[in-house]
Amino acid sequence: MAVPPGPGTSGSAQEPPRHVLVPLALAQFICSFAGSNMNVMINDISEDLDTTVQGVQLAITIFLLVMAALMIPGGKLTDRFGRKRCLVAGLAVYGVGALLSAAAPGLGVLILGNSLLEGIGTALLIPPVYILTTLYFTDTAARARAFGAIMAMGGIGAAAGPLIGGLITSGLSWRAAFVFQALVIVVIVVLSRRISDPLPPEPGRSFDTGGAVLSAVGLTLVVAGILAADDNGWLTAGLLVLGAAVLAWFFRWIRAKERAGAEPLLSMSLFRDRTSNLGLVTQCLQWMVLMGVSFVVSAYFQVVRGYNAIQTGVIFTAATVGLLASSLAAERFAKRRTPRTLVTTGFVVTVGGIVTLLALAGGAQSAWASTPGLLLIGLGLGVMLTPSVNVVQSSFPEEQQGEISGLSRSVSNLGSSLGTAIAGTILVADLAVGSYAAALIVLAVIGCGGLVAATLLPRQRAVAGQGSGR
Template identity: 55%
Template sequence: MTVLPLALAQFVASYAATTMTVAVSVIAADLGTTVLGVQTAITLFTLTMASLMVPGSKLTDVLGRKRCFTAGLAVYGTGALLASAAPGLGLLVLGYSVLEGIGSALMIPPIYILVTATSPDLVARARRFGVVSGAGALGAAAGPLVGGLVTTWFGWRASFLLQVLLVGWVLVLARRIDDPRRPRRTPFDVAGAVLSATGLFFVVSGVLQAGTYGWLVSRADWIVAEVVLLPAGGPSPVWVLAGAGGGILAGFFAHVRARERAGREPLVPSGLFRDRVTRLGLLTQHVQWLVLQGSFFVIAVFLQQVRGYDAIETGLTLTPATIGILGASAAAGRLARRHSPRRLVRGGFVLTVAGLALVLLLVRADSGVPSAVPGLLLLGAGVGIMLTASVNLVQSRGPDSAQGDISGVSRCVSNLGSSVGTALAGSVLAGTSGPGGTSFALALATLALAAVVGLVAALLLPRPT
């Protein structure tokens, strides 16, 4: 029973990250604001969640895993309730962007820690991670479809009320969760939390600007508070923001080493990044979410702009990928008995690259829905295999006492991958144009290249000892 509330919580968090995209115009009109304002709220949700994931995971040691999980659910549910009643953009930002973002950062790391800690062996852990990963991928994939249906039939506020109901159900189920480890009385690294959150905020914020301004040369004036900080044709603000974030993160790692030399516990131990399997495993996780979110974004935009599909038709067309993800996740336990995580990650990348290649070869503006089925099915199956195997690989590298650190970094890397995937795909689409969907083909080819990079990282994983 433990895995059900954890999987449902992961579903809700993933659903919230994608469902808003189909209701942007409706929300803007209803609240009397602009589309840009609502898009900013979505961006702030992503920034808040990603930047607080590492500090949130460390709080599992201080508050306890189950308590942190339920506290995150309560904060998240409160945010969703406020957003559903928002009379204007301000309360929407507070409820959705801030509180739901904080709630996600508190509840997501304990999901993976509890699965690791309560699983008796690697096969059981793989099976449970398959359920959780499948629920997360289903939430991300179903967000536009379910959000489109709910918005069309009941209004955009009902989408937030649906989240409130799901969170309430999870809180009831969470009473049965048994956390085998009690909270530790350890000082919380406040300075490290501020440095890591601020650095990640700037890095993710920079990445998210790529779709608007481009990666290298800015396509438009970068204006902040009605002041042009960078004119069009100059350096892209992506590197200004990401560079600032990188500098702050360098200061964070220096802070970590200083605390370790002083014999004090840092937010994240530096030894975590010295393990080769962990480093490569985190890289494969990053690429998986990059390819998943990026390809869903490109295909969805192609279907809507080139074929003229609405949100419901788009979601239905993407169903084969969802089926592939769920099928692979359901088979995670059987696959773990027969193959090592290393082999599964490699095989998943091969299937993903093959799926993207089939989409590129078969899908055209006038090719019809069936042309996308083989490629999307392979893409979903490949990602579904990898999501479970790579999480199992990384989470199994450390002892129970290190699970908070591993989980926080793992979820942070995955969220960063989602942001980079959408930004990378969006920047390619915005920076290229051509007849017959050439820009969409180039964007998918870029994502396929990223998947090849992930495959190379998987090939470099050492044999299990």
Template identity: 35%
Template sequence: MKHWGPLIVLGTAQFLMVLDTSVMNVSISRLVEDFDTEVTAIQAVITLYALVMAAFMVVGGRLGDILGRRRVFLLGMVVYGTGSAVTALSPTLGVLALGWSVIEGLGAAMVLPSMAALVAESYRGRDRPVAYGVIGGLAGAGIAVGPLLGGWVTTYLTWRLVFAGEVVVVVAVLCCHRLIAETAPGGPRPRMDLVGATLSAAGLGLCVLGVLQSGTWGWVEPRNPPFTLLGFAPTFFVIAAGAVVLALFAAWERHRVAHGDDPLVHLSLLGRPPLRSALMVLLSQNLILLGLFFAIPLYLQVVQGFDAFETGLRLLPVSATMLVTSLGAARLGRRLGARRVVRLALVTLLVAVVWLLATIDPVIDDAQFFWAMAVLGVGMGLLASQLGNAVQSGAGEGERSEVGGLQFTAQNLGSAFGTALIGSLLVGALAHAFTTQVEDDPLLSEQARQETGIALEAGVSFVPADEVRSAAERAGLPPAEVEALTSSYAQAQLGGLRVAVLAVGGITLASFLVTRHLPDAGTARRRPGTAPTAGGTDPERRP
């Protein structure tokens, strides 16, 4: 690595956007308090951010091909900085969602695909996997700094200062734009496929909306939906509608290719096994990470009663080990192959999940929790060190932005599904466990069961057990029944958390199935920084 300037500028953008998400995750309790809302509302804001990025990431990649990658990167940073300013000043939850979820999400959708392509353009040969390892390490640094910085600022000052600081960082990146070189595009520039962009955004939006609302609506039996279909909850119908729209998107893209028009994305790229496998692992990685980073702060803040700074301190081991591992393992793929390193990472994550399950108790064991988080960070760092290069190595030079769009679509779709799916499983398991315990508890009277049933019909929230105690006291229940109800809810909380973490373990185990076509050690030695494509075609050649 002889020139670090472009990597510093591009890596700062990556760092900033990872920092953003990790700050929001540790600030959940304060956001609930500041905006007088519920955890599910903040979950929706977090999910909407990832959803906007996932829905428009391919569009952002295509814009890079049309307008130029550096230009779109810089324009995206301006949009992102504007969203940060709106977020810092947001007076209501709606304005927060507009600034953070929508405007920042659109800015990130422009920045990240162009960033991936610009890294590949700036570094070649043996430097390229190192560059992507550094990018992964900076993502780990964002996760490392986010909980601690965000927790401290949220606890002792205000979370708004973090987003105000992001505006300053954006201005600094824009001032250093001349460090980023860009290869002039060859041939005619493609046109934007507006119909494809609309169909892809709508399809992805419906799928994630269905998963997000499953905790409130119910999966099959209606819980608290705005409407029902044939007596069933609308969840599966909304997800199915999203799948149909995505099928229409695929048909439209094939139609455009057949008629010689520019598609939003060449679906033939997904026919390359190494690229497809890398994208699937990327989706899994972010589903696992964001799912855990939604559930764990709830355990620390709501169950254990820690403030945002104390939460950040307890998340520091996963952040620090992820940073160190992703930087140290950047060259490991060349010796062992990305496939072996990724499988080793998944085994490490399984160990961390099992260890974490053992720590979810009414009173936290800080030593056990520390080591579980440290092992989790090692697994995530191993993945981060390999996947960026594994994705881009399957692309030709003219495909960088397009593949970058697919890369960050998979990444942010995993983030959206992680927050939505794990969040809905957690709330659903909490409601089921609480209902069962209330029905089976002989200490509770019929009045207590009726009061609880009415509350559950209105929807269950993941709140401190003391709030349940206060609600039971306001209902006029005897002290013994108040304690029994509070104890049942506290046990249900732990049960919901265990179900959520166990689901993450299941996803980790299933991820082994999509690692088969990742590059092996022989591939890495033959062509540093590249991987063979389907049918043995040269990745430097456009399909």
């Protein structure tokens, strides 16, 4: 992706376009917020729509899965139709989905509005957020700050989703939380009017429809297999095997297209860099832990302990504060420590936080006893979210930044959907202290897997300013 001279070009006396950064960071915030705020509405939605905890879990997981499955195709469409046009289209689809969710008479309409339309809208608007940031902020230091701000807003949106959602749900209703999302979308649309596309669209550019379908179907089958685990073991095994086969077919498909000289959905070169692959693994596992913990703790305190939305949201304040504090210090950390050190430290602190939650898993303790564990989890995730993505993006030249950005965001969202599906399935199988502890143990094991991957990263410092975020 060639970057034209622009307001943020290195050596230019003109200040970087901060009016561009505000709507882009706000867009990342609301999409991350949408992925976690429903966790505190489980009881309210279940009662109002006459559904179950599993029904709400299904809606949340489908939303995250749609984002993961369509993020890479969404990034490819920006070249064909233009970054600004895809951004606005994604905002519009998302806004319609939020309003439809607010008026949903049943779970089916909620899934249509929240899971499908908001998921599709997110997949359309998030790739332009990162591509436009790369195009506008060409100075290394300015781009590092811009991506750091977007990353921080994404992490805060995910961590603060339960708190903000709880406040709105308790003060008004769970439907008002979706109206809030629609209002934020209107603000972003207004603010983004000052954004212009630095590069013209390429309407004649080819699009790998077959690759997009295969990747989406494969990911969907894998997550569906996990969700079916508590109902039918044979169905789970069949879906997982079929999903793996479709994904293998996807990789054969893009390899064949590349050998034929055609443009595949993803270049195989993105998967040949060991450092990048390890970075993608750490990204996926980070978001598995974050979204898994968010769903499990929220569901447990609401369904088992009987807490309402605001009480549950307040409990997550510790995680929000921890993530905010460490995210704000991310740039300072990056100057003093290598990405490998930061990601490794982040996983150690996060796993320590989960162990602390495990120690407090008994039903007799006060909910506030969960504060230390959630604080540690927030601190650990905030430390490593940015450097893990920097490792990935700094592994590729400028012309591949758009493509690797789409893959990076897709992997992060896949981690979110897998975290909710795996930990949530364990919990809802038998909502009790034992299932709560079992779900947290699985998340701790996932965190340990991330720690192992982090220790295998190279020791050298990643190139600054090469992107960040979910």
